[in-house]
Structure formats: C-alpha cells, structure tokens
Amino acid sequence: MRSGKKRARSEPGSTKQPRSKYSDNPPDFASLASLYPSFKPFVFFSGSRARIDWTDYNATRELTRVLLLHDHGVNWWIPDGQLCPTVPNRSNYIHWINDLLSSGIIQSLGGDGSKVKGFDIGTGANCIYPLLGASLFGWSFVGSDFTVVALEWAEKNVQSNPHFSDLIEIRDSKVPPQCSSVPEVENTESEKTIQEEAEISATVKSDYHDNKSFIEPAVLLGVVKENETFDFCMSNPPFFETFEEAGLNPKTSCGGTPEEMVCNGGEQAFVSRIIEDSAVLRQRFRWYTSMLGKKANLKLLISKLWEVGVTIVKTTEFVQGQTSRWGLAWSFMPIARKIIAPPVVKKSVLSFMLECIKRQYSAVDVLQSVEEFFKSCGALCKLNSSTFSVDIVASNDQCKTISKNDIADVDSVRSHGYEKQSLDGSSLQVPKYNLSFRILVFQQMPGTLLIKGSLQQKDSPLSGLFSGVFGSLEESLKSKFCR
Numbered sequence: 001m002r003s004g005k006k007r008a009r010s011e012p013g014s015t016k017q018p019r020s021k022y023s024d025n026p027p028d029f030a031s032l033a034s035l036y037p038s039f040k041p042f043v044f045f046s047g048s049r050a051r052i053d054w055t056d057y058n059a060t061r062e063l064t065r066v067l068l069l070h071d072h073g074v075n076w077w078i079p080d081g082q083l084c085p086t087v088p089n090r091s092n093y094i095h096w097i098n099d100l101l102s103s104g105i106i107q108s109l110g111g112d113g114s115k116v117k118g119f120d121i122g123t124g125a126n127c128i129y130p131l132l133g134a135s136l137f138g139w140s141f142v143g144s145d146f147t148v149v150a151l152e153w154a155e156k157n158v159q160s161n162p163h164f165s166d167l168i169e170i171r172d173s174k175v176p177p178q179c180s181s182v183p184e185v186e187n188t189e190s191e192k193t194i195q196e197e198a199e200i201s202a203t204v205k206s207d208y209h210d211n212k213s214f215i216e217p218a219v220l221l222g223v224v225k226e227n228e229t230f231d232f233c234m235s236n237p238p239f240f241e242t243f244e245e246a247g248l249n250p251k252t253s254c255g256g257t258p259e260e261m262v263c264n265g266g267e268q269a270f271v272s273r274i275i276e277d278s279a280v281l282r283q284r285f286r287w288y289t290s291m292l293g294k295k296a297n298l299k300l301l302i303s304k305l306w307e308v309g310v311t312i313v314k315t316t317e318f319v320q321g322q323t324s325r326w327g328l329a330w331s332f333m334p335i336a337r338k339i340i341a342p343p344v345v346k347k348s349v350l351s352f353m354l355e356c357i358k359r360q361y362s363a364v365d366v367l368q369s370v371e372e373f374f375k376s377c378g379a380l381c382k383l384n385s386s387t388f389s390v391d392i393v394a395s396n397d398q399c400k401t402i403s404k405n406d407i408a409d410v411d412s413v414r415s416h417g418y419e420k421q422s423l424d425g426s427s428l429q430v431p432k433y434n435l436s437f438r439i440l441v442f443q444q445m446p447g448t449l450l451i452k453g454s455l456q457q458k459d460s461p462l463s464g465l466f467s468g469v470f471g472s473l474e475e476s477l478k479s480k481f482c483r
C-alpha cells in the first residue's frame with residue numbers, strides 16, 4: 001500500500017465497523033467550529049451540546065467538507081442539490097472492504113498485494129469512496145458514473161487533491177461499450193461473448209427520468225477494460241424506484257437528484273445487474289460488494305448469488321447514529337482459508353423491518369405501540385423518545401404470555417429470588433431472573449422502519465426466550481401498522 005498505513009486484521013462481518021474513527025467518536029461540532037470559521041455559522045448550542053440543523057443542506061455539506069479536510073486532508077466540494085455523503089457512514093463501508101481484503105478468506109490476484117485497486121460503481125459528484133480509499137489506505141480507483149455533473153465534479157474533486165490524484169480515474173459508464181476496450185473473450189458457460197453481454201447490459205430501457213425513453217448505462221460489463229483486474233468493486237446504488245419514494249427524510253437534508261437516488265427497479269434491480277455482470281467477469285475482481293438500504297432485499301440477492309456460482313457470500317450491517325445500512329459481498333475466487341464456524345450462540349441482537357407502513361402512522365406511533373405491547377403483559381417499560389427506544393424487563397411468566405406459550409419451559413429459574421433493580425433509577429422490586437432488553441426504532445426511509453431488539457444481560461437464564469418474545473412483537477406490529 002502506498003500510504004504505508006497498517007492494514008486491519010480482524011474478521012469482517014461485525015455489526016459496527018470498529019476501525020472507522022467515527023464509530024465511537026461522533027464529530028465534535030464545537031471544536032470543528034472553532035477551527036473552521038466557515039462551519040461556525042451552522043453550529044448552535046442546545047444546553048451544553050453543540051449541534052447542527054440536519055435539515056439544512058448547506059450545514060450538512062459544510063460538515064462533510066470540514067470533516068474530509070480535518071480528518072483526511074481531502075479538499076472537496078459539490079454543487080447545490082447533489083447528494084451530500086455523510087463521512088462516518090461512508091467510512092464504515094470503506095473499512096469493511098479493508099477488512100475483507102485483509103481477511104485472507106479468498107486467494108489474492110497475485111502480485112505482492114501491496115497495490116489495492118478498487119472500482120466504485122456510481123461514484124457521484126462527491127466521489128467520496130475513491131477520495132476516502134485513496135487518502136486512508138492509498139488504494140487506487142476507477143470511479144464510474146454517467147451524468148455530466150457527476151463526471152465533471154468527481155474529476156474536479158480528484159484534481160483538487162494533487163497529493164493522490166494519480167490514484168483515481170473517473171470513467172464514463174455511458175460511453176458505448178464498443179468504445180471501451182472490452183475483450184472479445186468467449187464465456188464458456190454461455191454462447192455470448194463479453195462484448196455481447198456488455199451490449200445487452202447497456203441497452204436496458206428505462207423511463208424513470210422525466211418519463212423519457214432512456215438507455216440505462218452499463219454497470220461493469222463494457223466499463224471494465226480488457227485485461228483490467230480489480231481487488232474489489234463497491235457501490236452505493238440508487239436505492240429507490242421513484243423520486244417520491246426517495247421522498248426524503250424530513251429529519252435530514254442530504255440533497256440528491258433523481259439520477260442519484262432512483263433507478264428502474266430500485267436497489268434490488270441495480271444490485272442484480274452487478275451480480276449478472278459479476279457472473280461474466282468472475283475472477284477479474286476478488287470481491288464484488290454493494291451497499292443496501294433495505295435489509296429485506298438481502299435474501300433474494302443472496303439466493304441469486306448462489307445460483308450464479310459464487311464461492312462465498314458475506315454480509316454486514318453498518319450502524320451510524322439512527323441509520324442502518326447493509327453490506328453484501330461475494331466472490332468467485334477459490335476459498336484460501338478455512339472459515340471456522342463460530343460456536344452456535346443464542347442471538348442477543350435481533351431485527352426486522354416494518355415496510356409499507358400505513359400513511360397515518362409515524363415512528364412515534366410504533367414506539368408507543370412497542371411500549372403498550374409489553375405493558376399489556378405486565379412487563380416493566382421505560383420509553384425514551386429522544387433515543388427512540390423502550391427498555392423492557394419481563395419475568396419468565398410474562399415472556400411466556402408474550403410468546404403465546406410457544407417457548408421452552410424455564411420454570412427452573414423461578415426459585416432464584418429477587419433483587420432490587422430499576423429501569424429509571426427508582427427502586428423497584430423485580431425478579432432477579434428476568435429478561436431485560438431494549439427495543440429501538442430506526443427510521444429507514446419513508447414508510448419503512450427498522451426495529452431492533454438487544455438483550456441487556458446476555459448471560460440471563462431467560463435469554464433463550466428472547467427470540468420468541470421478539471417474534472411476537474414483530475407479528476403484532478406488522479398486523480397493526482403494515483399494509
């Protein structure tokens with residue numbers, strides 16, 4: 001690696017990417033404001049805490065600018081309205097890729113392994129992944145896009161950083177495939193050449209934008225050149241099928257144009273196209289990866305991956321603040337290292353998505369319903385509306401009632417007595433051997449919430465009841481709130 005920075009060693013797949021400097025240290029707005037006068041007007045204090053108005057696009061853009069400059073030495077800007085990336089969230093994905101590359105699970109492409117080369121599908125005007133990858137790890141990149149503004153501003157962002165600009169190439173994915181040097185290599189599994197596959201891939205008709213007929217640009221086939229190999233590809237795909245669906249979270253303003261946010265079939269179709277291209281390019285990339293906005297899309301995409309003959313699939317969840325995203329990675333390389341399955345453990349964190357929520361309901365209604373659900377069975381509950389969470393303590397009997405008796409008999413723990421315990425600091429007599437857990441409600445996108453449950457005492461004798469209890473909550477919330 002050119003930067004000489006050490007590669008991370010740990011296993012990929014952890015819930016929150018540990019080496020992202022923002023994982024446990026959110027940006028300090030007060031200190032940034034004192035260092036950068038241009039950021040100062042966007043910072044205000046509520047109590048002793050420095051905040052910014054997340055609904056102000058200019059504030060979020062200036063935050064991204066100063067974070068990239070302060071933490072990464074990167075000069076950066078985007079024009080009004082273009083998608084503004086949050087640096088912590090994008091860093092998590094870059095660190096996960098670093099984990100995958102360092103894990104040694106699959107064979108390397110040869111060479112000394114010191115020069116890592118990535119391909120960012122849809123780099124955007126912000127060009128965030130190549131900028132982070134080059135500055136953090138010295139990786140080189142091809143960043144593709146097809147809009148004039150993205151190509152122009154991505155190039156500007158690269159040229160504004162002469163200290164690593166030679167590492168990043170911006171490539172137009174809409175240049176007709178015959179103009180890029182695609183090899184006429186026979187694919188033995190089908191009769192088509194890569195050239196033919198590329199033409200098919202590039203001529204999918206779409207009318208998502210202004211209802212005009214539109215040639216959707218190629219994703220990988222036809223953009224990747226002859227003899228090019230890469231260590232990985234990555235993508236933050238357009239998540240949505242319509243701009244209305246993108247509808248934009250009223251709590252934040254990150255901008256985003258239809259070209260950036262929307263594609264025919266949404267993220268599932270976009271990632272399916274990456275999968276189809278990868279099935280032709282196979283070992284030209286060590287790892288193929290994509291980010292996903294909807295956990296529910298993972299299942300179908302993973303089954304497609306096994307169908308096309310991948311050797312390995314990896315997933316992870318990126319959690320930053322109130323936002324969750326998912327990472328999906330696959331490879332066609334032979335497995336180099338035996339993966340030792342971890343011992344089977346009872347899950348202490350469970351989640352499900354509430355999708356297609358009826359219009360009249362908000363996240364607050366769901367949160368209150370979580371509290372009512374457990375209270376109605378006699379469990380102790382404490383709702384915290386600022387963290388969108390409910391803390392719950394339920395006894396063995398209450399867990400049984402909640403799970404409609406569809407659980408193992410744990411009567412043996414009943415006789416263990418009682419101790420003082422409290423949810424809010426006041427003293428309450430509650431059973432010592434109880435199930436203590438937290439339910440969190442995350443806004444994903446309009447009409448979609450992620451509900452997450454985490455056990456507070458993983459070694460509790462009742463921890464085996466958690467999945468039954470959580471399953472009942474899922475059933476109840478889905479029947480009440482979803483169309």
Ligand SMILES: C[S@@+](CC[C@H](N)C(=O)[O-])C[C@H]1O[C@@H](n2cnc3c(N)ncnc32)[C@H](O)[C@@H]1O
Pocket residue numbers: 083084085090121122123124125126127128129144145146147150173216217218219236237238239259260261263
């Ligand atoms: C959600 S934005 C992501 C931008 C940036 N990577 C980020 O994370 O902020 C998706 C990007 O993909 C681009 N895009 C859509 N289809 C593409 C294709 N077939 N090839 C290259 N880029 C594409 C869009 O123009 C847009 O810039």
